Amino acid sequence: MGADFKVAILGAGFAGLCMGLKLQARGETAFVILEKADRVGGTWRENIYPGSGCDIPSHLYSYSFEPNPDWPEIFSAQPDILAYIESVVEKRKLSKRLRFNAEVTSAAWDDDAGFWRIGLADGSSVTAETFVTAWGQLNRPKLPPIAGRDDFAGAAFHSAQWDGSVDLAGKRVAVIGNGASAVQFVPEVAKVAESLTLFQRSPNWIVPRMNRPYTAEEKARFRARPEVMAKVRGDIFEMAEARLEAKRAGTAPVEEVPIPLAHLHAQVADPELRAKLTPDYEIGCKRVLISNDFYPALTRPNVELVTEAIARMTPRGVVDAQGIEHEVDVVIYATGFETRSFVGDTGITGVGGLRLSDAWIDGPEAYLGLSVTGFPNLFMLYGPNTNLGHNSIIFMIEAQADYVLQALDAIAQAGPLSVKQEVADAYNAELQKALAVTPWAGSCTSWYKTADGRILNNWPHTARAYAQAVERFDLEAYDVMRAVEVA
Structure with a gap:
């Protein structure tokens, strides 16, 4: 008996919705987005504190395929970002693929059936050939261990x-x-x-927030001439990329x-x-x-x-x-978030019952931030080492979603795929070497790195370099399931 869905997506924030929108755009209908809350938005639904906003200019902190000429200011506030997310879902008619109040509590790869069994908090479950997590890195509040x-x-x-x-x-x-x-x-x-x-x-x-409202004339020009809006986005992107080398x-x-x-x-x-x-x-x-x-x-x-x-x-x-x-x-x-698990409290098990928590006993890592050995057809959006310190995560997420689309085509042809251990190990060794000469390896203590100095969250190069790294799905980097062996 086959799976309920071709793809199940965890989370209806920017990343999960991006994956859903790209699947829908290419005509895929056999997918579901599982969201624990009663509406979309992710971190922008939850962070409603006074003054909440984004530190990336709005024309870049938005989908490239869904530009918004009506951003009220350069750095828009939380209500405007949430309204944008909701408007995209409505415009693209994505609601029929959304399942709200569907908190994922477990996900287990079924070796015999060759698909994922995903348990929900209400006791129900769904099955899917491919499981895409879009949990995010900054959505699990952390309280300090203060006495009393x-x-x-x-x-x-x-x-x-x-x-x-x-x-x-x-x-x-x-x-x-x-x-x-x-x-x-x-x-x-x-x-x-x-x-x-x-x-x-x-x-x-702290640097100045170079913010101002967009004028009515500017918004009208953006609506009338999309290429002008695209140039604004491009200019912001290039300035952000240039800042990285200085750090x-x-x-x-x-x-x-x-x-x-x-x-x-x-x-x-x-x-x-x-x-x-x-x-x-x-x-x-x-x-x-x-x-x-x-x-x-x-x-x-x-x-x-x-x-x-x-x-x-x-x-x-x-x-x-x-x-x-x-x-x-x-x-x-204001004590930040739990940023190490990447899958929250969800218990995920792969081939032979391998627990992701055990695979990550020394810290989370993934090939391209997307794939973990022994977990076939599992892809993580905004996974380990894909956070940025200089540019828009939305750009990264779009590149990752495009990679997953290619992976789905490969899975359809070859069968379930798991990244080769030697490929993942080599990738992560090079990654940590590159991270050692970034500013995050400096003398401070931060959520970017562990006590022993290993950086688990950030990508060391430009955003463009990441897009190039995931531009082509390499089937040779993966084992077809029958060849997977997990100790």
Whole structure:
């Protein structure tokens, strides 16, 4: 008996929808997109905190095959990005391929049947010849292991699980963490809170957010002349690609350090506060952030920056390493995400019952960020080592989806495919060698790398180089299932 679907896709964010749209565009109907929530959007559905937005210009942070002439500004906000995603689904009539409230809890390769058995949270299951995960890297909130965290008596939530029922007006608010999300919502919360205490582990390099609204005339020109809009997208892409070389480890960051330092000095006059906000590590080692209002927010009289480590929490607030208790009414965790599993809590098993967690005992890795040995017909969009520090992930996702389309054709001709172990090993060895001379290999601690310095998330080269790497599906890199052997 055959599988229910030719392809099952996990997730209805940018990546999963891209895969579905490309399948649909070539006439495929035997596929399903399984989404745990009740609507599309992924990270842009969930991150609704005040000030939420993207740090890639909107004309590039969108599908190349679905340009949007009506972006309201260069860097559009979360509501506009979510509206764009929803509008594409509606325009392309993709809803009939979507299954909502269908959280994937397990996926097992059936050796005998030659397809995937995918279990859902409601106890039902589906089968598919090919399983494509589009889980994302930044959608599983991580809470810090602070002693007494659960003792705090006030309201507390992660920024990615924003509790809109908590009125922050007139409240004493603690923000733990100062990464990309905090840089966006701290200025907004500081406007309404009685006080805001920001606990900073280490400062960030921050550059100006060169944002502005698009004029009505510009939008009209984009609608009338799509080639103009395409040129804007292309120019943004090329500028982003050019920035990467300036961030190589071992080179003096001459081109970029003056910009963030000048930005900091222009916005923070207090030398003591400025010193606390000046990083002591190479630019690019951590994610470079963009903001025009974060530094000014920290100079407000109702905002305090605490750089001492957090010792513990109490029912009343947060105690720092100096023993000072900061009494607050609300705690907001801006402490990032669990970025190591790439498949969340989903239990995935491959040939002979091999668990993906065991295959990744030393850390996640995949051939081209897409394929893992012993897991036939499994492809990961935005998988290990495909994150970028300089360009649009949407470009990467489109290239990956095109590769999967080629893989599907090969599977139809040859049968189930699993990447050869020696091919995957050689690829990842070269990858780590290349990553060793990137800024992410620098002296800082970041979510990009493990404690032993191995970088699991990022791609070391240009986005164009990745597109070239996945441009052609190489059947010789894969074993047909009958030849697969897993120890």
